[in-house]
Amino acid sequence: MATPHFTLVQGDITEQDVDAVVNAANSSLLGGGGVDGAIHRKGGPDILSECRELRASRYRTGLPTGQAVATTAGRLPARWVIHTVGPVHSHQEDRSGLLASCHRESLRVARELGARTVAFPAISTGVYRWPVADAARIAVRTLRAEGEGFDELRLVLFDRDSYDAFADAVG
Structure with a gap:
């Protein structure tokens, strides 16, 4: 199995020229803070319009x-934009499987779209x-295991501490 090509970028996910960017969304799909808010603000009303359609049809109670x-x-x-809802971290419950699922499911959707390059933020690390x-x-373990066939998996980290943590994980 070929190891996916990782690129690390310290910067703004809304500026990435890739086939798909992953949005660390909230379950409402209607925008919010952090990455979610930035994607909705910069991407404009078409994203919100499609999210509203998804809420009215497939995801009536949210993603x-x-x-x-x-x-x-x-x-x-x-x-x-591939929207995924990360878990809230808990000291009482192991939710790491849900965080891995965000990455795995985002790659599944990217494959269905025919995307060859995908940019990921640091899902669940903000609020x-x-x-x-x-x-x-x-994230890196899951993307390595599931990322075969993509030309590039780009990890876009907003700050230096996140960049360093992901650089250590990539090795």
């Missing part, structure tokens, strides 16, 4: 944690409080 769904990327340089080093380990 479940660990699942993924795609919309247009609107005014972003990417072709698609959902997942420790960055652990999130990086889970």
Whole structure:
């Protein structure tokens, strides 16, 4: 099995010229803070319009944690946005399987779309409080196991600490 090609970038996921960017969405699919808010703001109303259609049809109660769904990327340089809902970190319950599922399901959707390049943020590490080093380990392990066939899996980290944690995980 071929190891996927990882690229690490410290920067803004909304500026990535890739086939698909992964959005660390909230379950409502209607925008929010952090990565989600930035993608909706910069991508424009077409993303929100498609998210509203998804809520009215397939996801009436919201997108479940660990699942993924795609919309247009609107005014972003990417072709698609793959929305996934990361788990909130818990000290009482092991939710690492849900975090791994976000990455696995995002890759599944990317394959269905025919995407060859996919940019991922550090899912669940912001307001959902997942420790960055652990999130990086889970993300990289899952992307290595499931990422065969993609030309590039880009890890786009907003700050230096996140970049360093993901660089350590990639090795």
